[in-house]
Amino acid sequence: MHDIRDLEGRGVVAVGIATTEFVGAAQAQARALGYDPAVVFVAHPIQDRTTAELHALADQAIEKIMAALTA
Numbered sequence: 001m002h003d004i005r006d007l008e009g010r011g012v013v014a015v016g017i018a019t020t021e022f023v024g025a026a027q028a029q030a031r032a033l034g035y036d037p038a039v040v041f042v043a044h045p046i047q048d049r050t051t052a053e054l055h056a057l058a059d060q061a062i063e064k065i066m067a068a069l070t071a
Contacts, residue, residue: 001016002033004037014037015037017041017042017065019042022041023041040065042061043057
């Protein structure tokens with residue numbers, strides 16, 4: 001959250017990407033900062049996925065990411 005906020009403060013459009021495990025934490029952090037960043041959540045976990053599975057996750061999320069970047 002801090003990084004996204006910093007980038008946007010510098011005029012760089014940013015979108016956070018995290019796994020669904022962190023929805024609550026992201027919401028709490030956003031509230032604490034008084035900031036409403038664009039965040040796209042993907043399925044959890046990611047650390048044990050194959051390259052093909054990671055590509056599939058990216059394919060599923062790219063439209064949401066691009067929409068958030070261009071909103």
